[in-house]
Amino acid sequence: MRQEFIDLLEGNRAHAEVSQSAFDDVQDAQRPAVVTVCCSDSRVLQDAMWGNDEPGRIFTCGNIGNRVVQRTESGPVVSGDVLYPVEHTGTETVVVVGHTGCGAVTATYDELTDGLSEPAGIAYCLDLLSPRLESGVERLPDDVDRADAINRLVEYNVDRQVEFLEESDDVPGAVDVVGAVYDFQDVYDGRRGEVHVINVNGETDTDALREAHPGIASRIDRRWEY
Numbered sequence: 097m098r099q100e101f102i103d104l105l106e107g108n109r110a111h112a113e114v115s116q117s118a119f120d121d122v123q124d125a126q127r128p129a130v131v132t133v134c135c136s137d138s139r140v141l142q143d144a145m146w147g148n149d150e151p152g153r154i155f156t157c158g159n160i161g162n163r164v165v166q167r168t169e170s171g172p173v174v175s176g177d178v179l180y181p182v183e184h185t186g187t188e189t190v191v192v193v194g195h196t197g198c199g200a201v202t203a204t205y206d207e208l209t210d211g212l213s214e215p216a217g218i219a220y221c222l223d224l225l226s227p228r229l230e231s232g233v234e235r236l237p238d239d240v241d242r243a244d245a246i247n248r249l250v251e252y253n254v255d256r257q258v259e260f261l262e263e264s265d266d267v268p269g270a271v272d273v274v275g276a277v278y279d280f281q282d283v284y285d286g287r288r289g290e291v292h293v294i295n296v297n298g299e300t301d302t303d304a305l306r307e308a309h310p311g312i313a314s315r316i317d318r319r320w321e322y
């Protein structure tokens with residue numbers, strides 16, 4: 097067994113030591129207040145980014161490119177991973193979290209611009225992203241460099257995922273859908289590790305967002321107004 101996994105088990109020992117009473121209220125059922133959909137990227141710490149170590153508080157979904165769409169025979173639908181807590185545990189806030197320097201967005205960008213191919217399983221995931229990013233690639237200004245292009249598309253992708261949730265009949269209108277970007281590259285004004293809100297229920301204009309949500313005005317920021 098590689099040491100890396102043995103180290104994880106040591107970490108789990110420490111986790112269990114401090115968790116004995118943490119599950120008392122949730123060991124038989126959950127009512128998570130929020131469901132997050134984050135990229136699986138190892139630098140995106142799904143619970144830690146919110147300072148969360150409370151079981152039962154956040155329902156966490158992870159996949160490459162923070163996708164909320166699943167393909168079915170009758171067309172694209174909201175992924176069951178995201179919909180489950182909305183449908184079954186009364187969760188009324190969905191947060192889609194993209195991140196700076198996203199590899200899945202980069203791979204989709206490369207596929208759209210250079211036609212690069214990936215193994216079938218990865219291609220399946222990228223094929224769910226590319227129809228939503230295609231118009232974003234077309235809108236990119238000519239003078240952006242690659243890193244800037246990717247980070248603009250990260251926002252564009254979050255916007256499209258929020259849009260899909262907003263437009264789906266599966267998600268009740270009362271559910272808040274928030275789009276955010278987790279920045280560990282110091283691209284935004286702030287500190288690395290901060291989450292920047294870019295979209296609330298489909299609204300992407302930062303001035304309108306700050307006016308509508310003054311309590312979080314300082315956390316609202318986006319790189320690309322397209």
Ligand SMILES: [Zn+2]
Pocket residue numbers: 135136137160161162195197198199200201
């Ligand atoms: Zn990513």
